[in-house]
Amino acid sequence: xxxxxxxxxxxxxxxxxxxxxxxxxxxxxxxxxxxxxxxxxxxxxxxxxxxxxxxxxxxxxxxxxxxxxxxxxxxxxxxxxxxxxxxxxxxxxxxxxxxxxxxxxxxxxxxxxxxxxxxxxxxxxxxxxxxxxxxxxxxxxxxxxxxxxxxxxxxxxxxxxxxxxxxxxxxxxxxxxxxxxxxxxxxxxxxxxxxxxxxxxxxxxxxxxxxxxxxxxxxxxxxxxxxxxxxxxxxxxxxxxxxxxxxxxxxxxxxxxxxxxxxxxxxxxxxxxxxxxxxxxxxxxxxxxxxxxxxxxxxxxxxxxxxxxxxxxxxxxxxxxxxxxxxxxxxxxxxxxxxxxxxxxxxxxxxxxxxxxxxxxxxxxxxxxxxxxxxxxxxxxxxxxxxxxxxxxxxxxxxxxxxxxxxxxxxxxxxxxxxxxxxxxxxxxxxxxxxxxxxxxxxxxxxxxxxxxxxxxxxxxxxx
Numbered sequence: 001x002x003x004x005x006x007x008x009x010x011x012x013x014x015x016x017x018x019x020x021x022x023x024x025x026x027x028x029x030x031x032x033x034x035x036x037x038x039x040x041x042x043x044x045x046x047x048x049x050x051x052x053x054x055x056x057x058x059x060x061x062x063x064x065x066x067x068x069x070x071x072x073x074x075x076x077x078x079x080x081x082x083x084x085x086x087x088x089x090x091x092x093x094x095x096x097x098x099x100x101x102x103x104x105x106x107x108x109x110x111x112x113x114x115x116x117x118x119x120x121x122x123x124x125x126x127x128x129x130x131x132x133x134x135x136x137x138x139x140x141x142x143x144x145x146x147x148x149x150x151x152x153x154x155x156x157x158x159x160x161x162x163x164x165x166x167x168x169x170x171x172x173x174x175x176x177x178x179x180x181x182x183x184x185x186x187x188x189x190x191x192x193x194x195x196x197x198x199x200x201x202x203x204x205x206x207x208x209x210x211x212x213x214x215x216x217x218x219x220x221x222x223x224x225x226x227x228x229x230x231x232x233x234x235x236x237x238x239x240x241x242x243x244x245x246x247x248x249x250x251x252x253x254x255x256x257x258x259x260x261x262x263x264x265x266x267x268x269x270x271x272x273x274x275x276x277x278x279x280x281x282x283x284x285x286x287x288x289x290x291x292x293x294x295x296x297x298x299x300x301x302x303x304x305x306x307x308x309x310x311x312x313x314x315x316x317x318x319x320x321x322x323x324x325x326x327x328x329x330x331x332x333x334x335x336x337x338x339x340x341x342x343x344x345x346x347x348x349x350x351x352x353x354x355x356x357x358x359x360x361x362x363x364x365x366x367x368x369x370x371x372x373x374x375x376x377x378x379x380x381x382x383x384x385x386x387x388x389x390x391x392x393x394x395x396x397x398x399x400x401x402x403x404x405x406x407x408x409x410x411x412x413x414x415x416x417x418x419x420x421x422x423x424x425x426x427x428x429x430x431x432x433x434x435x436x437x438x439x440x441x442x443x444x445x446x447x448x449x450x451x452x453x454x455x456x457x458x459x460x461x462x463x464x
Contacts, residue, residue, distance in 0.1 A: 040072045040073060040172065041072065041170050041171070041172045041191055041436060042070075042071055042072040042073040042077060042170075042171050042172070043069035043070060043071055043072070043077060043080055043129075043168055043171075043191075044069065044070055044072040044191050045069065045070045045072075045134075045191075045193065046067055046068070046069045046168050046191060046193035046194070047067065047068045047069075047193060047194045047195075048065065048066070048067050048165075048167075048193060048194065048195045048196070048197070048235070049065070049066045049067075049196050050063065050064075050065045050066075050141075050165065050195070050196070050197040050198065050235075051063045051064055051065075051197075051198045051200070052141065052143070052197070052198070052199055052200065053199075053200040053201075054199070054200065054201045054202075054205075054239065056202055057157065057159070057202075057205070057239075057240075058145070058159040058201060058205055058207075058239030058240060059144065059145050059154070059159060060142075060143070060144050060145070061141070061142075061143040061161070061164075061199075062140070062141065062142050062143070063140070063141055063200075064105075064138060064139070064140055064141065065138065065139060065140075065141050065165070065166060066136055066137070066138035067082075067136060067137060067138075067168060068134055068135065068136035069134065069135065069136070069168060070132065070133070070134045071129040071130065071131055071132065071133055071134075071135075072131070072132075073131065073171070074131055076128030076129060076130050076131070077125065077128060077129040077171075078124065078125060078128045078129075079109070079122055079123060079124045079125055080109070080122075080123050080125070080137065080168060080169070081120055081121065081122050081123075081168070081169035081171075081176060081178060082103065082120070082121045082122075082123060082137075082139075082166045082167070082168060082169065083119055083120055083121075083166065083167050083168070083169050083188075083190075084099070084101045084102075084103065084114065084118060084119050084120070084121060084166055085101075085119055085163040085164075085167070085181065085188065086099075086100045086101035086143065086152050086163055086164040087099040087100060087101050087114075087117060087118040087119050088117070088119050088163070088180075088181025088183075088187075089150075089181060089183055090146065091117040091118055092114065092117060092118040093118070098144075099118045100143065100144045100145070100146050100152070100164075101141070101142070101143050101144075101164060101166065102141070102142045103121055103139045103140065103141060103142075103166060104139065104140045104142070105139055105140040106123060106137065106138070106139045107137065107138045107139070108123075108125075108126070108135065108136055108137035108138055109123035109124055109125050109126065109137045110123065110124045110126075111123050111124075111139075112124070115178070116178050116179075116180055117180060117181070119180070119181060120169065120178045121166075123137050125137075139166075141165075141166060143161065143164050143165075145159045145160075145161065145164075149301065149302060149304060149305055150305055151163060151236075151305065151308040151315055152164050153305075155240075155260065155299050155301055155302065156240075156260065156262075156301070157240050157241055158238060158239070158240030158241070158242065158260055158299065159238060159239045159240055160236075160238050160297070160315060161236060161237050161238065161239070162234075162236040162308055162310055162315060163188070163234070163236070164236075165197075165234070165235050165236075167190050167234065168190065168191070168193075169189075169190075170189050170190065170191060170341075177189050177341065177343075179343035179344075179386070179387070180390075182386050182387070182389065182390030183390065184389075184390075184394065184397070185342075185346060185350075185386055185389065185397060185401075186342040186343075186346070186386075187342060187343040187386050188233075188234070188342045188343070189339075189340075189341040189342060189343060189344075189436075190233040190234060190339070191233065191339070191436070192231045192232060192233050192339065192434040192435075193231075193232070193233075194228075194229070194230050194231070194232075195210065195211060195227070195228070195229045195230075195232060195235045196226070196227075196228050197209065197210075197211070197226070197227050197229075197235055197237070198224055198225070198226045199224065199225045199226070199227070199237060199239075200218050200219075200222060200223075200224050201222065201223060201224075201225065201239060202221060202222055202223075203217075203221055203222055203223045204241065205223075205239045205240060205241070206239070206240065206241065206242040206244060206258065207223075207225040207237055207238065207239050208237065208238050208242065208244075208256060208258045208295040208297050208313060209225060209227040209235070209236070209237035209238075209295065209313065210227060210229045210232060210234070210235045210236050210237065210291075210295070210310060210311055210312040210313045211227035211228050211229025211230075211232070211235070211291070211292075211312055212227065212228050212229070212292050212293060213225055213226070213227045213293075214226050214227075229291065229311065229312055231290060231291075231434045232291065232311035232312060232336070233311055233335070233336065233339060234310050234311055235310075235311075236310035236313050236315075237313070238258070238297050238313075238315075240260070241261070242258035242259060242260065242297070243258070243259055243260075243261065244256065244257060244258045244259075245257045245268075245272075247272060247276065249276045249279055249280050250276075250280060251279070251280035251283055251284075251288075251289075253279050253280065253283070253289050253292075253293070253294060254292065254293035254294070255272065255275055255276065255279070255293070255294050255295075255296060256293060256294070256295045256296065257271070257272055257275075257296045257298065258295065258296065258297045258298065259297075259298040259299065259318070260298070260299045260300070260301070262299075262300055262301065263298050263299055263300045263318055264300060264318075264319075264320045266320035266321075267298065267300060267318035267319055267320050267323065268298060268318065270318075270320070270321070270322065270323055271296060271298055271316055271318050271323040271325045272296070274323060274325040274326050274329075275294070275296055275325045275326075275329060277360070278325065278326045278329045278330070278357075278360050279294060279329050279332070281360055282329065282330060282332070282333055282356060282360070285356075285359070285422065285425070285426065286333045286337070286356075286425065286426060286429045287333070287337065287426065287429050287430060287433065289332060290337060290434075291311060291312040291332070291336075292312075293312065294312055294313070294314070294329070294332070295312065295313040295314070296314055296316060296325070297313060297314070297315050297316065298316045298318040298323070299315075299316070299317065299318065300317070300318055300319060302315070302316075302317035303317060305317065306324065307323075307324035307325075307327070307328050308328070309328040309329075309331035309332065309335070309336070309353075311332065311336045312332075314328040314329060314331075314332075315328075316328065326356075326357045326360050326361065327353050327354060327356075327357045328353075330352070330353035330354075330356035330357055330360075331349060331353045333352075333356070333429060334348070334349045334352040334353050334356070335348075335349035335353075337429060337432075337433055337434060338352075338428070338429055338432045338433070338435070338437050339432075339434070339435060339436040339437065340436060340437055340438070341436070341438075342386070343385060343386045343387070344385050344386075345383060345385070345438065345439055346385070346386055346389075346401050347382045347383060347400075347401050347405045347439075348437065348438075348439065348442065350401045350402050350405060351382065351401060351402065351404075351405020351406050351408065351409060352405075352409065354402050354403075354405065354406035355405070355406040355409040355410065357406075358406055358410065365406075365407065365410035366414075368406070368407035368410050368411070369404070369407040369408065369410070369411050369461075371407075372399075372403060372404055372407060375400075375404075375462070376395065376396045376399055376400065377393070377396065379393075380393075380396050380400050380462070381400075381462035381463075381464055382400060382401070382404060382405050382408060382461060382462050382463050383439055383462070383463055383464045384396075384400070389401075404461075408461040408463065411457070411461065412446060412457065415450070415452070415454075415457060416446070416449055416450050420449050420450065421449075423449070424445055424446060424448075424449040427445060428441075428442060428445040431445070439463065439464075443458065443463070
């Protein structure tokens with residue numbers, strides 16, 4: 001996820017098929033009897049079909065989006081929620097400045113007024129959707145890239161469209177997940193799905209995007225970039241006069257590098273080197289990289305924002321000496337492959353990505369936990385939510401989620417043993433492949449790897 005200004009060198013290392021491995025074995029039943037009493041995440045197995053056209057410089061995109069989905073729950077599904085995360089830090093806008101992401105012309109259901117700062121749109125279905133049945137909704141989309149250097153923003157002549165595309169929200173035994181964007185970190189929780197996105201743009205714009213991408217001529221002077229991605233939780237793209245280069249790792253992963261004109265050659269070379277090495281190493285350690293190709297979108301002017309991961313695409317603040325590539329690529333497994341509710345349990349992707357980054361860099365973590373000293377507060381814990389950090393505890397976020405979280409996993413490795421930790425993590429990834437894991441799931445996996453009672457370990461490291 002994003003790095004934070006003021007931490008620079010220490011935090012650069014931290015910066016941040018079946019569509020869906022179902023949440024329970026019962027959910028694998030494609031139809032017939034509903035699953036047993038435990039509720040599963042729904043709507044699941046989403047499929048997004050999107051067609052957008054942009055203006056001359058990629059600042060404004062309009063078009064149509066259709067999403068189909070299945071009801072995986074025992075209870076008939078009367079409505080769905082669409083998250084408009086691009087409005088997260090802006091809200092509903094003003095009469096002179098509407099929100100960046102707007103939806104209209106809804107078909108397949110009846111929309112309500114947007115809520116949660118215009119980041120959530122509820123759509124009532126024409127009739128309750130029974131277990132195992134599929135339905136779809138479609139709508140017009142208007143996306144205006146905000147004037148800010150951000151994962152959804154502008155960088156000179158370049159445009160970044162991360163978290164811009166409307167996505168289905170999740171419902172489970174805890175109800176509707178309509179958590180707010182607290183202004184930093186991530187609050188996202190989505191299920192893996194399929195995307196087919198056609199982007200119509202001027203021929204002079206280069207458009208990296210999530211998924212396997214093909215390009216063909218459109219109207220005179222225009223190109224249509226079509227991207228197909230399977231088993232991903234989000235879709236991101238960029239547009240601008242990027243320079244580019246493609247390499248294939250020894251492990252067979254295609255890396256497409258894109259960078260701005262001011263990004264140094266040394267920065268590009270270093271980021272590519274780290275990306276080639278880490279994507280192959282993590283593939284061996286956690287399971288083969290599942291998305292076929294990976295786009296690296298690099299800029300040297302993201303220092304106030306940092307870096308950000310999306311499935312199959314990472315946005316990198318790149319300097320001559322270092323980049324956030326290793327941490328962001330580790331996120332392809334932790335949140336990409338193994339999903340989590342990033343609002344409720346942010347440590348499950350950030351701490352794991354940082355731990356993986358330290359493994360790759362062969363860092364000595366022997367005294368990592370002790371070096372942190374006292375906890376920043378009596379209420380601090382690794383399993384706090386983004387709501388906690390957004391409510392007066394922002395100063396604890398990086399220190400606890402990234403630093404202490406990675407140290408805790410290093411301590412667990414020393415307790416279990418290196419080979420046992422590696423085997424446990426590989427099994428944990430396999431068991432939750434393209435699904436959603438919880439802290440309880442991880443604790444069960446770790447406990448199954450040892451005869452030692454891990455209760456005292458969880459208590460000491462405040463993993464509740």
